[in-house]
Amino acid sequence: MKVVKAYEMAELDRITIEEIGIPSPVLMENAARGVVTALLERFPGVKRILVVAGKGNNGGDGIAVARMLQLKGIQADLYLPMGEPKGDGALQLDIFKRLGYKPLVKKPNYKNYELVVDALFGTGFEPPLRGDISKTVAEINSSGVPVVSVDIPSGLSADTGKVFEPCIKAALTVTFQFPKLCHILYPSAKLCGEVVVWDISIPEKFATKIYRELITPESLKLPRREVDTYKNREGHVLIVGGSAGKTGAVIMSALAATRTGSGLVTVGVPKGLNLIFESRLVEEMSLPLQGEDRLSIFGVDTILKIQDKFSALALGMGMGRYEEGQDIVIELLEKWEKPILLDADGINNLADSGELEILKKRKGVTILTPHIGEFSRLTGLSSEEIIHHQTDVAQEFSKRYRCYLVLKGARTVVSNPEGMTFISTRGTPAMAKGGVGDVLSGMLVSLIGKSLEPTEALRLGVYLHGVAGELAEERLHTESLRARDIIEEIPRAYKSIENFLKGADTINQDDRQG
Ligand SMILES: NC(=O)C1=CN([C@@H]2O[C@H](COP(=O)(O)OP(=O)(O)OC[C@H]3O[C@@H](n4cnc5c(N)ncnc54)[C@H](O)[C@@H]3O)[C@@H](O)[C@H]2O)[C@H](O)CC1
Ligand SMILES: [K+]
Numbered sequence: 001m002k003v004v005k006a007y008e009m010a011e012l013d014r015i016t017i018e019e020i021g022i023p024s025p026v027l028m029e030n031a032a033r034g035v036v037t038a039l040l041e042r043f044p045g046v047k048r049i050l051v052v053a054g055k056g057n058n059g060g061d062g063i064a065v066a067r068m069l070q071l072k073g074i075q076a077d078l079y080l081p082m083g084e085p086k087g088d089g090a091l092q093l094d095i096f097k098r099l100g101y102k103p104l105v106k107k108p109n110y111k112n113y114e115l116v117v118d119a120l121f122g123t124g125f126e127p128p129l130r131g132d133i134s135k136t137v138a139e140i141n142s143s144g145v146p147v148v149s150v151d152i153p154s155g156l157s158a159d160t161g162k163v164f165e166p167c168i169k170a171a172l173t174v175t176f177q178f179p180k181l182c183h184i185l186y187p188s189a190k191l192c193g194e195v196v197v198w199d200i201s202i203p204e205k206f207a208t209k210i211y212r213e214l215i216t217p218e219s220l221k222l223p224r225r226e227v228d229t230y231k232n233r234e235g236h237v238l239i240v241g242g243s244a245g246k247t248g249a250v251i252m253s254a255l256a257a258t259r260t261g262s263g264l265v266t267v268g269v270p271k272g273l274n275l276i277f278e279s280r281l282v283e284e285m286s287l288p289l290q291g292e293d294r295l296s297i298f299g300v301d302t303i304l305k306i307q308d309k310f311s312a313l314a315l316g317m318g319m320g321r322y323e324e325g326q327d328i329v330i331e332l333l334e335k336w337e338k339p340i341l342l343d344a345d346g347i348n349n350l351a352d353s354g355e356l357e358i359l360k361k362r363k364g365v366t367i368l369t370p371h372i373g374e375f376s377r378l379t380g381l382s383s384e385e386i387i388h389h390q391t392d393v394a395q396e397f398s399k400r401y402r403c404y405l406v407l408k409g410a411r412t413v414v415s416n417p418e419g420m421t422f423i424s425t426r427g428t429p430a431m432a433k434g435g436v437g438d439v440l441s442g443m444l445v446s447l448i449g450k451s452l453e454p455t456e457a458l459r460l461g462v463y464l465h466g467v468a469g470e471l472a473e474e475r476l477h478t479e480s481l482r483a484r485d486i487i488e489e490i491p492r493a494y495k496s497i498e499n500f501l502k503g504a505d506t507i508n509q510d511d512r513q514g
Contacts, residue, residue: 006123006158032064034198054120060089062119110143120154127164146171161185162388234263235449241317244293249318256442259490312449316346326353339365343441351377359401366403426466435483468493
């Protein structure tokens with residue numbers, strides 16, 4: 001499913017109205033019907049509703065909602081704090097009045113209602129809120145009455161994860177045709193409550209040029225093993241990293257790669273620490289590299305000499321940040337010709353070197369998997385800028401440096417050099433713990449090493465990781481989840497996606513998905 005910005009929605013709207021000929025009041029009628037349906041499903045038996053409507057089309061939707069509820073015998077009072085609406089909203093008010101209903105003449109007491117429908121502003125709103133209407137928003141919020149927002153909670157911008165104050169805090173938001181960025185990205189998504197996306201007859205095919213998409217299970221392709229396959233054909237990945245005090249990162253990546261399906265997994269680690277890895281790993285092999293408590297630059301030659309043995313390389317987990325580390329990263333980016341995934345200190349060392357341009361010169365596939373902090377180091381952008389515009393900044397970086405990016409956060413965004421971005425809404429706050437990123441990099445390099453098309457591999461890996469985290473949380477407890485528990489759930493996560501694709505909907509799609 002595509003995720004849109006306000007101007008894209010307006011354009012889709014325009015094409016539908018002008019080129020297909022569906023009149024705008026029909027779209028408004030569809031929109032209002034969606035709000036009424038979702039509202040009554042979520043709040044069955046509700047009797048006293050207040051609809052607060054603005055002067056634009058969002059207000060028009062609200063007036064239609066009030067009319068539809070009244071016709072069902074539910075008290076739905078209409079309050080127009082900014083006066084009578086224009087355009088299609090005026091048409092709606094006329095219909096409302098012809099049916100014998102009248103808008104309230106005085107400011108209502110919000111507490112007299114069981115539910116407030118917020119139809120003040122939608123996609124036409126440009127924050128921040130100006131004028132007296134700020135007070136109305138604050139009063140609705142402080143009334144404690146649950147709010148259903150039409151399209152977007154009034155006060156938010158459709159285009160970003162940023163929260164603008166004051167802003168309506170909704171229990172339910174009913175949006176039209178496509179979710180907007182504010183419904184998906186944090187922190188704005190927290191103000192939307194449950195999000196329902198309602199079909200209002202805008203054809204999906206008009207949205208092909210939109211570069212943002214949610215990762216949904218039906219869009220995934222699982223790896224498939226031929227009956228006559230053998231271990232090398234399933235990929236042999238090399239995972240390079242580790243330093244004194246940080247050996248666990250490589251171990252977790254390696255275990256995750258095995259569970260994700262690699263035929264063979266080798267860890268490339270400082271030889272001074274090799275015994276630690278040998279004693280913790282069973283199925284995985286180790287390649288002792290030059291270096292005592294961290295990798296030395298001489299290890300690069302050792303790796304390059306046997307490059308042919310491997311299908312992909314992951315670099316950086318627990319390697320440490322140091323000058324020689326920067327040289328290791330740069331030399332491998334230059335000379336390793338197969339797919340390379342850079343994570344953690346691999347990214348930090350690249351950022352510290354300031355040699356990002358080297359990414360453009362690579363022949364093989366390059367994947368960077370930064371979390372917000374690492375991406376901030378890499379780009380100089382503030383954490384807020386990144387979080388609020390996660391798809392935009394990921395897209396820009398991928399296009400500029402011709403690489404794949406997995407930008408990790410409460411939402412994770414995958415972007416490719418062509419500029420497509422994919423958002424995963426799977427996962428849980430329980431996954432905010434050390435080691436979880438190392439597990440992801442092991443899973444991703446495994447799928448890349450199995451020769452899946454890179455965008456497909458990253459979309460699947462990120463989704464699988466989120467589902468495995470949710471399953472671990474369900475089995476254990478939010479506070480108790482360890483990164484290793486996620487590895488243990490990879491098999492069940494695979495199964496749940498497989499069952500879903502077979503048509504048995506056993507996937508745990510909770511309301512975080514919207
Ligand atoms: N295809 C669809 O999605 C459909 C959407 N519908 C609804 O229409 C709105 C968008 O309507 P629009 O008239 O463009 O804008 P709004 O109603 O959101 O608001 C415009 C209104 O607000 C004033 N304004 C703007 N910024 C501010 C500000 N900072 N402070 C105060 N006032 C502000 C502006 O001057 C206008 O008066 C969409 O969200 C849907 O709900 C259709 O009904 C169906 C098709
Ligand atoms: K609204």
